[in-house]
Amino acid sequence: MIVIPARLASSRLSEKLLLRAAGKSVLQHTYEAAKRASVADQIIVAADDPRIVKEVDGFGGEARLTDVNCQSGTDRIAEIALLHEDVDIFVNVQGDEPEIDPTAIDAVAELLQQRPDADIATAACPIASMSALEDPGCVKIVMGDAQRAIYFSRSVVPHVRDGGAETLLGAEPTIFWHHLGLYAYRRDFLLWFATQPPGKLEQVEKLEQLRAIEAGKQIVVASVLPAARGIDTLDDFREFRDRVEGA
Template identity: 55%
Template sequence: MKPELALSLSSLVVIPARLHSSRLPEKLLLAETGKPLIQHTYEAACLARGTDGVVVATDHDTICQAVQGFGGEAVMTSETCASGTDRVAEVARSRPDVDIFINVQGDEPEISAEAIETVRRLLELNPEVSMATLGTPIRSLEKLQDPACVKVVCAENGRALYFSRSPIPHVRDGFDEMLSAEPAVFYQHLGIYAYRRDFLLKLATAPPSPLEQLEKLEQLRVLEMGEPILVGKIAEPSIGIDTPSDYAAFVRKMSNC
């Protein structure tokens, strides 16, 4: 694609923000740093260059009011949204002027501008692909074996072959030496996505697929639909806030800044 054509595409960062969380109740409103967690994520996303704005898509008035309170843009989505993708799609239905939607998790207050810019450029520069995401090298056996760490394997052209909670690819002769290999053998999938608008609307109406239901990974629905996912590589993951200890560590880090 010619650079001038890539630059003509409009893009919007959407942060799905659900109030309730089982492991850390109402975590997006926690404000021991002086700001609610959702504000940290919003402000981090605003640092990305080349996008046309950031909006929070939420299911609850309390989050909507918190975002508006710090000057951010928030929209209410319906209670029937089953996932963050559904919330992003609901925003997309009302924004026919936007070409690319970037889904950033609300509990990642340290999301990097680089991650957002990278996943956006993947779609801008590859017009044949409708969805993109990111991966980062896995260097520890503990993380490789952790089902909470989603793994991705890719073809040489960067397209995802499979996502799994299991260690993939399986190394028959042992994982240890491969963990330090260059280039990296194992990649963690990062939960940031870029979608073209028409594909996002199609994805949101597709039923859950068999592999998706087994692994509890929505991105497998895309592969089972026969659609490619382009995976970019970045050096470091952002840290999500899932538990009280995660949040306590974040608060300590902010207090030392």
């Protein structure tokens, strides 16, 4: 099952999911992109506001109102998971990713299906520029063997002690990985996650996946093509609108 957690009151761009481009809301564009993935039998929008539910009903999708006090999108998905004992894997597609690649959704879900040792699968692509590497908004993954995530950080990791990080960009094997906010979870993991307090590292980096790392959960990473930027700011939305409307 693909679940799209949808929070109306975004801190950086309020009600961005309802902004319209080419006659459709950002949320509808995301829903339709997710629908093009082949792996899921069902898509549900986990909403925090009746206006989101009304929007989804309006374009013929399925939505469920979740607790307005959920602390994260993962908590919203856990609430959906409680209601679906028959579903083994839940894929988290962010509602503000209208240009998400459906093949990336498939890659993450299929990787978790193939790895019974893993609790979560996520996605990453190689970092190609120093500006991205040094941007705290670009979350980095330190990768181990067998596609395992060792750590996530907003800092430049791994640190190149002798300098010259720019010479390693584009090198093989890839050293610097950009984490993309796309996840597949096992149902048991979601139910565990919803009962756990934030971890120490999570509170420092403000990255909820570190809660799983601290607890010894296994995260595996699918390598995918670079993703289109999500909608965080008004400029992001305007650029997306220009692309889909052909401006």
